Amino acid sequence: MxxxxxxxxxxxxxxxxxxxxxxxxxxxxxxxxxxxxxxxxxxxxxxxxxxxxxxxDSKESLFADLIRSMRLQLRRTQGAAMDPSTDPVTRLRAGVEASVRFMADHAAYFSLIESERTDESLRPVLSEGGEIYAADTQRVIVEAQRAGLIPDYADAQMLTLGVIGAVSHFCQFHRNGRTTMSVDELANFVAGWTVRAVGADDRITLGG
Amino acid sequence: MxxxxxxxxxxxxxxxxxxxxxxxxxxxxxxxxxxxxxxxxxxxxxxxxxxxxxxxDSKESLFADLIRSMRLQLRRTQGAAMDPSTDPVTRLRAGVEASVRFMADHAAYFSLIESERTDESLRPVLSEGGEIYAADTQRVIVEAQRAGLIPDYADAQMLTLGVIGAVSHFCQFHRNGRTTMSVDELANFVAGWTVRAVGADDRITLGG
DNA sequence: CAGCCTATTGACCCGCTGGTCAAGTTTGGA
DNA sequence: TCCAAACTTGACCAGCGGGTCAATAGGCTG
Missing domain, CATH: 1.10.10.60 (Homeodomain-like)
Structure with missing residues (x-):
């Protein structure tokens, strides 16, 4: 004990x-x-x-260990994903693609946190991260809005939620076999999807 | 027994x-x-x-009862949502808005099915519906592609998954209080989001 | 009133599961 | 070589929780 x-x-x-x-x-x-x-x-x-x-110490403490160690790894990987010298929309794209790849690589982990989100006793551990990721994303979006690459009359926070949600649910579909796309195709598609949804469509790609 | x-x-x-x-x-x-x-x-x-x-008979059988009765109600409500005399994109919009409203009204139910998706013993009951909803959505999208309202070089199935996922995850954020938008605002925003993501953007609304 | 069915109670049962423990083995370093 | 700490085992325990049951009440029909 x-x-x-x-x-x-x-x-x-x-x-x-x-x-x-x-x-x-x-x-x-x-x-x-x-x-x-x-x-x-x-x-x-x-x-x-x-x-x-x-x-x-306990089953629950193992769970916490698991989550925290994974989160560390995730954060490290994501850090290297975006080249700060490029424009925000390009970075958003890169971030989304990297996230999709990462989630595909760590399917087991993400399917775990996704399923256990409502567990009362696990909620604290689960929610203690995630906001960080959201903050990262939102920063890029706001920057893009300032640069006039994304219409700024849309709520940045909602757009952020949309991006995060899209990444996570497309990956979920991928895990469940609802789509048979390769990870590369998927990453590209999701990047296109989010860029369009966010209003930064340059009409060049529609992914797939 | x-x-x-x-x-x-x-x-x-x-x-x-x-x-x-x-x-x-x-x-x-x-x-x-x-x-x-x-x-x-x-x-x-x-x-x-x-x-x-x-x-x-058992706790599990109560769960099955619950799911089935709710699903009936859901299907009925959704049936009336879309006016078949309008163009597919408008119908998609209407469908998305109606779904958001419905999910907001039945938050408890959806938070339930969302959380229990990975439960081994419950999976059969859970997955027996849902495909129907996807089929409905995909039909509208394909129709829109045929009418030239949505680029048809994108995979209709992926777009469908995107729409369904967006609706469900935005509602999830709404349930969790990650956004404080009213249901009306949310419905409008999500409709705009999906229409843009799907490539049917007429550049008139960016929701919010 | 008699007989039967629905409805309702709470005590009880028992298997399962998170967690403990005393006992034993291996390892590392002084 | 020897001690202490790390490691490993499996039997054991206590409480929890799904499910059962005998007993009782109440209501409808003949």
């Missing part, structure tokens, strides 16, 4: 912990958090139940 | 059943299906636990 104050892990320890984390990711993604039993995770990871509680 | 072969209900019986159904809707929507206990539902409805099993 404690463990938090920095337990020193050996190489083997770190490996085992990751092993459990991986097993949990797979199971959470396919059955959801609630429906996944600690025993299942241990079986999947091939370790005894007690070991779970050597590395994690 | 049976009950299905048409139990005859008195007026009072029907009322009680609905009462339990309503209680379940509220709780499912706010905590999710898994996290809601049968005892909670009974407490909310103000009846004893045994009564639950007088009217329903």
């Amino acid at each position: 404690e463990s938090s104050p920095e337990r020193r892990l050996t190489d083997q320890g770190r490996e085992r912990k990751q092993q459990i984390l991986d097993a949990a990711t797979v199971l959470f993604a396919s059955r959801g958090y609630q429906a996944t039993r600690v025993a299942d995770i241990c079986a999947e990871a091939g370790v005894a139940k007690g070991l779970f509680y050597w590395y994690f | 049976e009950s299905s072969p048409e139990r005859r209900l008195t007026d009072q019986g029907r009322e009680r059943k609905q009462q339990i159904l309503d209680a379940a809707t509220v709780l499912f929507a706010s905590r999710g299906y898994q996290a809601t206990r049968v005892a909670d539902i009974c407490a909310e409805a103000g009846v004893a636990k045994g009564l639950f099993y007088w009217y329903f």
Whole structure:
């Protein structure tokens, strides 16, 4: 019931912990958090139940770990996605494409957070990120509006929600097999879709 | 463990059943299906636990009942939404606006189906509808493409997914309070968003 | 009133699952 | 070589929660 104050892990320890984390990711993604039993995770990871509680305080704390570690990775990847020397619409495009690719690569993770969004006990952990991503996006959009590339009588916040939503739901459809597009095609299509929706259409591409 | 072969209900019986159904809707929507206990539902409805099993075979069967009855209502409402004598883009607009309004009116229901989409045991019931809605939408889009109102080098199916996704995720943001727009404003905005994204922009409105 | 069906209760059952623990093994470093 | 800490196990526990049931009340029909 404690463990938090920095337990020193050996190489083997770190490996085992990751092993459990991986097993949990797979199971959470396919059955959801609630429906996944600690025993299942241990079986999947091939370790005894007690070991779970050597590395994690609780099932919920493992979940938090999972989310946070993934978020770190996501943020890093996204950071490198947009070239600051280009114009905002180009950056928006690039950001959207990168996000789509990233989400496709980490399908299991995103299907997890998507499904567990309404879980009362998990809400805090889940919502603590995400606003950051929104802020990033909104910044680009406002910049584009200032540069006259996007009509500025539309609410920037709504446009932001639209972009984020579009990326996430197209990826969701991709995960569910509702579309069989390749990731490249998808990324391109979604970029086109959002640029058009946002009102920055230069009429050059309609993606697909 | 049976009950299905048409139990005859008195007026009072029907009322009680609905009462339990309503209680379940509220709780499912706010905590999710898994996290809601049968005892909670009974407490909310103000009846004893045994009564639950007088009217329903199981928690899962209540859920199925809920979904099916709601779907019926939804389909009826949507049927009346679009005026067949207008052009496809106008109909698309109208359909989107009507859907947004409907989803806002039935927020509890949609937040429920949205959150429980990944639940293994519930998937069959959940997915048995939904394709119908997609088919309706796609028909309008294809029609618009034939009429030259939407560029036809874009994949109609992808555009359909985009429309459906946009409606559902904007409504989701509305439910979560991520936007404080009124339902009317929202409906208008989403209609504008989708029309632009789909490539049918007549440059008259950018919503908001 | 008698018989039957619906309606309603709450105590009870039992399997499941998150979490604990005492006991044992391995590893690392002094 | 030896100690302590990291690691690993599986049996065990307690409470929770879905589902059951016997008992009772009430209402309709003959």
